[in-house]
Amino acid sequence: MPPPTPPHAGLPPKPRAAVVRDALGVGAAVGLSGFAFGVTSAGAGMTLAQTCVLSLLVFTGASQFALVGALGAGGAPLAAAAGALLLGVRNAFYGLRLSQMLGLPAAVRPLAAHWVIDETSAVALAQPDRRLARLGFTVTGVTLYAGWNITTLLGALGAEALGDPAAWGLDVAGPAVFLALLLPMIRDRSSAAPSARDGATPAPGRGEAGTATARPIRAGALRHEVAVAVLAVLLALACVPFLPAGVPVLVAVLAAPAVLGVAALRSRSAARRERTAAERTHRAAREEEA
Structure with missing residues (x-):
């Protein structure tokens, strides 16, 4: 390796x-x-x-x-x-x-x-x-x-x-x-990493495939960060009328594990769907060969 x-x-x-x-x-x-x-x-x-x-x-x-x-x-x-x-x-x-x-x-x-x-x-x-x-x-x-x-x-x-x-x-x-x-x-940090189309030279050992793979990862991380920020604001605003000052920001911390938990569930669900689709394709191919 x-x-x-x-x-x-x-x-x-x-x-x-x-x-x-x-x-x-x-x-x-x-x-x-x-x-x-x-x-x-x-x-x-x-x-x-x-x-x-x-x-x-x-x-x-x-x-x-x-x-x-x-x-x-x-x-x-x-x-x-x-x-x-x-x-x-x-x-x-x-x-x-x-x-x-x-x-x-x-x-x-x-x-x-x-x-x-x-x-x-x-x-x-x-x-x-x-x-x-x-x-x-x-x-x-x-x-x-x-x-x-x-x-x-x-x-x-x-x-x-x-x-x-x-x-x-x-x-x-x-x-x-x-x-x-x-x-x-709160910005798209992926713009800070220039692509090959911008005239940047890929790092050694990393070609266009590596850059293409990194883009969805950065985009997914950005979506999670924005979701955490938005949910934290909503939680804090919802708690302001009912909780003492200083406590709503503590409740807002729950936004991070909530978003990460939902993201993990969606990721596992997508992986299961991909496995099921791959198994169906494999079975169909075997039936055609038979």
């Missing part, structure tokens, strides 16, 4: 300057969103110190917005923290992949783990080798961490100076930015 082909095999070498440019762009752009978190946190009744400590120690935007949003809506602290924790669990799976890819020394890993978020993972995993992956991860992490915390402070100070954020319409800043961070993730 031949060894697996690296995902970036066949690609030309990528200069360090390009990696630094991309990492700085991602870190600076997303880091500005900390201003919206500072405003939202202050509007939820949190102090300046609490807001800044959250960004310094938690440092994962979706979880921070979920936490202050639930607290601002009157949710229990434990329910708000549980919802934020569930949103942050994905970072642990990023860490499993990045730990192998980056190969950092044991003494550095606890510090690097604090920067394992969507953006740093995306930049690191997009690189063709370990050296550039480390560079992209580090530059993105430094830029984003500094920018996020500085703009969090500025947003909280601005909200305190303006008074009630709701009076200025700033109470919608947090949800708006949260949606802006999610929208780029």
Whole structure:
């Protein structure tokens, strides 16, 4: 059995300057969103110190917005923290992949783990080798961490100076930015993998058959992701009138196993139909030969 082909095999070498440019762009752009978190946190009744400590120690935007949003809506602290924790669990799976890819020394890993978020993972995993992956991860992490915390402070100070954020319409800043961070993730990621028709050179050991096989797999994964997102939203909205703030997001987690379970049942059903059709064809062929 031949060894697996690296995902970036066949690609030309990528200069360090390009990696630094991309990492700085991602870190600076997303880091500005900390201003919206500072405003939202202050509007939820949190102090300046609490807001800044959250960004310094938690440092994962979706979880921070979920936490202050639930607290601002009157949710229990434990329910708000549980919802934020569930949103942050994905970072642990990023860490499993990045730990192998980056190969950092044991003494550095606890510090690097604090920067394992969507953006740093995306930049690191997009690189063709370990050296550039480390560079992209580090530059993105430094830029984003500094920018996020500085703009969090500025947003909280601005909200305190303006008074009630709701009076200025700033109470919608947090949800708006949260949606802006999610929208780029809801796209057909298959477009990121160029096909042979686009002039791309197939990786060694992978021809048109491999590309054609990969397309339905990517399309199926995308459909499952969209189905999970839609079902999660519906579950959360259905529970909002009946459950305390912070609890609906916990119920929304059930969307993933529900969609995966239905997909598994459909897959087994399709496999059974294919086997039955193959058996009928085989029997018909044998009868004709007889």
